[in-house]
Amino acid sequence: MSDIMYILRSDNVAARRIGDELMIMSARDSSLYSLNETAAILWQAADGVTLLADIVARDICPHFDIDPDTALRDARELAEDLAACGILQCSPNPFGGTPQGPTP
């Protein structure tokens, strides 16, 4: 995958914040995931049309004491892990459609 990455939340999941964790269940196989704060930020911002680098710069770097290059590298790795679980999609191109609203 190139340096350019767009991420999109999967439609085929159930999601709810329970306390300080975001719980995600895949409809594909009923696997349940608990996303920590960083993963939850990424997942909620994954509208398919905002660059991952922009999400990191806007939503992660200001809140964590981390340099932008490390944050982006970690975010890419995390996004790929979430994609492997089927709860997020990654692409070098923007996904079609308009940005989705925030999750409950």
Next chain:
Amino acid sequence: MSLMHDMGTRALELGIPLSVQLDLTYRCNERCVHCYLDHEDHGEMDTAEILGLLDQLAAAGVFFLSVSGGEIFMRSDLFEILEHARRLQFSVKLKTNAVMIRAAKARRIAALGVASVQVSLYSHDAGTHDGITKLPGSFKRTMEGTRFLREAGVKVEFANVLMQQNADHYKQVQALASEMGVGYTVDATITPMMDGDRGILALNMDADRLSNVFHDTSLLGDQAQTMLAPPSGPTPLEEAYKTLPCSAGHTACYVSPYGDVYPCVQFPYKVGNVREQPFIDIWRDSPQLNDVRAIRVSDLQGCSSCVHGSTCTRCPGLAYMEGNMRGPSIQDCQKSFARTGVPSKNLQRKSTRTIELAIVG
């Protein structure tokens, strides 16, 4: 400890209603002989009310939403409701008889990302099934609906309620489920009608057949060792003071088509109505719900010192319908007896009870 268990524990600590069953209607195209519902429409919530309720449930933190009835496909706005529920990212489970599901509906259900569909099936034999549902041809339609769902890639589970008429058929239904790539769950208890009428309890299977069902390890799965173990002995007092009887009212509740809120579908103790106050106010502040929440195993009359202790499956709703939510559920005492051959404290008490005859004259 599993993530699911952790989520339940956290929801309990935070007072979150993790699971809600919402019945959209009590109307039904079948007239099952054992059904506990009144099928007349006494003023169901309309589409806007239900969509608004779903918004409230999502805001309250509900994750698992079971959409049931009656027959949910009797509502022409069902897909509008389901689309809204999925937009709100609930994990949605449907309960249906599948009679009205054809290929196009099955594909819509699949596209919505519904977690699973539970289909009521009573027998592998069309005559027996149709005899229970009182709807000629229902077996054929239910099987077709199930096949359409499977072809569309939907996860399906047969719910096989057992009673006198079909108690000997469950092995064949189980085999049919396996052949169709469908899950299988059995329910060996006929419960009273929601209005308290206990007449349908006569349909329950006899004790020997119940015992056979409870000793069938193919039904018990990984619970076999626990369920077939000898009675565990009374719950230790220290534990009994802390142990909750079940999740009803703690992390789960039920909402009827009329907006009435109950601790569980099987626990007809009304704790509020969403047409009169917001769901979250009922969930947090209902005096009746807090009454249910206050019950601990140590409060249960007879049960707290019964030999079946923590292995008992006592249902507080059935106990409530027997007259006391802090009392025993005789149906569950009978199940414990069927599993272990050891009578519960309440069964022993019942068998030694005598009725004095007054001689008048």
